[in-house]
Amino acid sequence: MPDVALNFSRPEYATRLTRVHDAMSAQGLDSLIVTDPSNIAWLTGYDGWSFYVHQCAIIPLGEEPLWYGRSQDANGARLTVYMDENRIIGYPDEYVQSTERHPMDLLSQILTDRGWATGNIGVELENYYFTAAAYLSLQKHLPNASLRDATALVNWQRAVKSETELEYMRIGGRIVENMHARIVEKAEPGMRKSDLVAEIYDAGIRGTDEHGGDYPAIVPLLPSGADASAPHMTWDDKPLQRGEGTFFEIAGCYKRYHCPLSRTLFLGKPTDTFLDAEKAVLEGMDAGLEAARSGNTCEDISSAFFATLKRHGIVKDNRAGYPIGLSYPPDWGERTMSLRSGDKTVLQENMTFHFMTGLWLEDWGMEITESIIIKDNGPELLASVPRKLTIKD
């Protein structure tokens, strides 16, 4: 057995597990099947790009997790999780992308053999990696169990970050600072957008002198001009144009912990549209950040931001942010809270958010955002990048 270099102390994993056991008890669950790769990693330490096949962590109430996945990935579990070998279970390769047999068929058998096939079993109904077919397999093969929706049960336990988690996210902040500095240094009219993306990746993965970067859960998003009306465009190999704004939605990542941060670059003399939007957004961000403190609610942040925008005549009809931390593709958000009207979740110290203040309007778009740690007296910024429209004329 090789030594496992865990990213967190054993007591930290134990604390996490206790939180999850408590949440399971509160919901009357006897066991929990965790399929979200971020939740699996947070609970067990498992890390690998194997989530394109079925895998999960099984959490019997009061017990340590079991890792269940493809046999060849069980080797990766042995290298990354804290549990003993007897809590790592691989399924044969004939279950991979087969139309005849499903990995969850076999899992039901395993649960049955171990006496966990009765009672209330929590499953993450709303997760990318828990397909409808996985659900139907469990439903069919676990006739004596009651499958209960436990979507986001684990995600909610992740909301308040530990000191080590915050440390990793601050390193993500140093990395995203370097990424934005590289953009400002290199971007110029005529440069192929793909070449600029190569620079962004180079800066993000190289990281800092002390810490190499990890892959963010979302690739760089950097639409220009009218394309920036669409928030999730990636890139092409067309040249950057003078007279266009381009926003850069990117994240620094370290040991799977994210610091997203967006800035907008205008090549040439910015139009009044951009300058007016910059003024409104910066003023709105000041108001939102002022509200980002323990005891306030999620909607306090968005309401302060939206009210300022509205005074400037701008209506934003989508949420103004979401919690961040450990994540795997396709999303670096935690999918629990949202900074929007109606979300009355009370902010607690060491919750972390991407304050996503992007505007995507008829034929242009602009993003100037911050990632923050909630503190009692106002937020700590995870990264320090000049908060303004970047202009290269």
Place this chain on the structure above:
Amino acid sequence: MPDVALNFSRPEYATRLTRVHDAMSAQGLDSLIVTDPSNIAWLTGYDGWSFYVHQCAIIPLGEEPLWYGRSQDANGARLTVYMDENRIIGYPDEYVQSTERHPMDLLSQILTDRGWATGNIGVELENYYFTAAAYLSLQKHLPNASLRDATALVNWQRAVKSETELEYMRIGGRIVENMHARIVEKAEPGMRKSDLVAEIYDAGIRGTDEHGGDYPAIVPLLPSGADASAPHMTWDDKPLQRGEGTFFEIAGCYKRYHCPLSRTLFLGKPTDTFLDAEKAVLEGMDAGLEAARSGNTCEDISSAFFATLKRHGIVKDNRAGYPIGLSYPPDWGERTMSLRSGDKTVLQENMTFHFMTGLWLEDWGMEITESIIIKDNGPELLASVPRKLTIKD
């Protein structure tokens, strides 16, 4: 309306749609809900990193697709799909990651309003982006419809590639050649692995002089030494060591079309284990490639490969490849055929595969692979990278 620069001709999209309509007829489907982002892109042209929220293409039998997704992403649909504005439907942001309302609730209403809420509706039960919750929502809100499993219905239509698709994949081949050349040039003992990954990304996204690279659906996988027993480990910032083998499972990507290709680098003098494995794998690949021609079956390729390995005393208990082409994370495979025993799918000209001949054994691993186009008289290799264990001593 901005002009839409489609990656394929309108007749090519029409041909694809006809194939899907025909497959729907054959399965008795009245409409089809397509959630796999690769299938959506192949059918409509849609491109964007928005699959972390619910979206789909709706295909009524005999009609053009409709795009359905988040309102802010409808802007991206307007920039990338060939259908008219009236076939692009955005849902309000309050449906995003809400515990009270699901985007599929609203979709059911839309289907009902348009008279598509009866008959047999195909859904992709086994897809990352069709969650159990999405299925349960449709089941609840479409009481007069019969939901039928249409997993991989569209994927199968994608198996035989068009000339333009092959052209994009050959460009992916040029890109992955550059990526491997960069590895050989830059890797050396003491280099942080993350710095080498930065080089790989730089080469892959910079692409060629004529064509910038796109993001592959899987990040670079490059475990070293004993870690290489696990096929899906990503990277850290530890230095490369003399005396260790590292495999590089990477892909060149152009307009979302992939050319995966793996090679293994040994820093120092390779052990007999590696040299023996190299000999077995190369001989097995020759046998497998010889079998990779129209009229043979998927298992003919894997059987030829496995038989050679076995003669060398190596047992590989996982599949030897899968179809490739257009893809989005988390998988660059097409999830239809597998190169393994029992898969008797007949190979057709212009099918494309990653011949995945990797070995992941007790405490080491090696990958030397090829991506191929099936031709009548044997395969065309998508990339030309010296097929051998790379040694830097």
